[in-house]
Amino acid sequence: MIINSEQRLATVLAAIRELRERGGTVPRKDFYTDKIAAVWARARGASAYAKLGDYSPDAFAALPVTRKDQLKSDPWGFVAASIEDSVKYYETTGTTGTTTPTPRLADDIIWNTVSVACAWQDVLRADDRVLSLLPSDIVPVGDLVAAVCEHLDLLHARAYPFATGISDWDRLARLWATLRPTALFLAPGVAMQVTRLFKQRGLLAELAASVRTIMLLGEVSVPAMRARLGHWWGATVYNASYGSTETGTLAATCRQDRLHLLTSANYCELLTPQGLVEVSGPGTGRLVVTPLNLHARPLLRYDTGDDVVVTTGCPCGTATPDVTVLGRAADGLRVRDSLLTPYLVEEIVYGETTATSYLLEAAPDRIRLLLERDVDANRSTEPERAIAVRDAFRHQAGLDGTEVLFLNSLPATTKSGGSQKSWKRSNIRILEAS
Numbered sequence: 001m002i003i004n005s006e007q008r009l010a011t012v013l014a015a016i017r018e019l020r021e022r023g024g025t026v027p028r029k030d031f032y033t034d035k036i037a038a039v040w041a042r043a044r045g046a047s048a049y050a051k052l053g054d055y056s057p058d059a060f061a062a063l064p065v066t067r068k069d070q071l072k073s074d075p076w077g078f079v080a081a082s083i084e085d086s087v088k089y090y091e092t093t094g095t096t097g098t099t100t101p102t103p104r105l106a107d108d109i110i111w112n113t114v115s116v117a118c119a120w121q122d123v124l125r126a127d128d129r130v131l132s133l134l135p136s137d138i139v140p141v142g143d144l145v146a147a148v149c150e151h152l153d154l155l156h157a158r159a160y161p162f163a164t165g166i167s168d169w170d171r172l173a174r175l176w177a178t179l180r181p182t183a184l185f186l187a188p189g190v191a192m193q194v195t196r197l198f199k200q201r202g203l204l205a206e207l208a209a210s211v212r213t214i215m216l217l218g219e220v221s222v223p224a225m226r227a228r229l230g231h232w233w234g235a236t237v238y239n240a241s242y243g244s245t246e247t248g249t250l251a252a253t254c255r256q257d258r259l260h261l262l263t264s265a266n267y268c269e270l271l272t273p274q275g276l277v278e279v280s281g282p283g284t285g286r287l288v289v290t291p292l293n294l295h296a297r298p299l300l301r302y303d304t305g306d307d308v309v310v311t312t313g314c315p316c317g318t319a320t321p322d323v324t325v326l327g328r329a330a331d332g333l334r335v336r337d338s339l340l341t342p343y344l345v346e347e348i349v350y351g352e353t354t355a356t357s358y359l360l361e362a363a364p365d366r367i368r369l370l371l372e373r374d375v376d377a378n379r380s381t382e383p384e385r386a387i388a389v390r391d392a393f394r395h396q397a398g399l400d401g402t403e404v405l406f407l408n409s410l411p412a413t414t415k416s417g418g419s420q421k422s423w424k425r426s427n428i429r430i431l432e433a434s
């Protein structure tokens with residue numbers, strides 16, 4: 001982190017005090033009132049929120065949600081700070097290809113880093129050697145992991161295997177053998193690719209030996225995929241975090257591999273058929289958040305577009321609610337009378353088979369599932385696995401007659417983890433009706 005003044009050091013200490021002291025507790029109402037009032041005041045500096053009157057709890061309660069398309073169509077309209085005051089500049093690439101400029105102030109980075117570090121320190125160990133296989137350029141995720149490692153004083157290296165001219169799979173394997181990482185940070189799709197590659201080279205057992213923790217982030221992963229990866233690597237695999245470049249981190253894993261809402265850093269509501277309701281107990285709906293520590297681009301009641309299930313009572317003992325992210329509401333695929341979601345399909349694929357990726361070919365009246373067989377797959381079991389997949393689609397999705405085919409390889413694009421990227425672009429091929 002960029003700490004070069006007493007003022008920034010004071011910010012770090014304030015963040016540690018506020019976030020560590022609260023730990024996994026749910027803040028009281030007056031905490032939110034004060035924090036939201038401050039976000040509100042900062043937001044009024046952005047043209048998109050310039051018409052807001054003075055803050056009051058009633059004014060906040062009457063405020064409509066900020067939709068993603070509003071932000072995407074006028075990203076600078078939501079920026080409340082000057083670019084000269086920013087210390088980092090990122091961009092996100094939406095599924096449509098348009099980019100959202102994302103400047104960050106030191107305050108944004110410090111608060112998010114401390115918030116995530118407080119959560120991850122429960123699953124990381126002081127003697128961990130961290131290898132981050134996340135991209136370092138343009139998007140913030142690589143910087144976040146590095147900043148958390150710095151904050152927690154963990155040895156770490158970055159080696160994104162697609163950084164042309166710097167890193168590739170050969171270089172990665174050599175670095176791996178020297179560093180002997182104990183904890184990996186990477187996207188689920190890259191985890192699948194690196195597993196296949198090391199298996200093909202006969203290196204997996206040797207390189208997996210030092211690894212005890214795998215932190216998946218950047219895309220949503222389903223429990224079945226994490227269990228599969230955990231088995232292959234002999235490691236504990238966590239869904240490390242959930243959030244976006246726009247919002248910062250909204251939830252982080254606990255030791256039980258559940259995503260707890262970071263309720264001291266975000267005010268969370270659910271959009272339900274009954275309207276917006278504060279997240280206080282179990283529920284389902286679309287997650288709407290007011291991040292409490294955004295400075296460069298404050299957001300009020302931002303609709304994430306993600307359908308979530310909120311539960312409480314995690315066995316880890318943390319009092320904050322945890323979420324299961326089902327993916328984007330718009331990402332569902334209708335086949336006959338059934339709605340297929342990325343979550344449902346991936347639970348079946350990675351739960352019933354050892355496939356390393358999949359392509360779903362869908363017509364209005366039928367689906368065909370192409371599965372990429374694992375490098376060391378036992379082909380004699382494939383007919384039996386195909387029946388298990390067909391049965392699962394019948395029982396869980398109400399879809400009969402799913403055709404299942406195993407192939408030696410599928411395009412790398414299918415490994416990009418559907419749930420938070422564009423599932424329909426990466427893992428679906430639409431066919432004509434027969």
Ligand SMILES: [Zn+2]
Nearest residue numbers: 254258314316
């Ligand atoms: Zn927990």
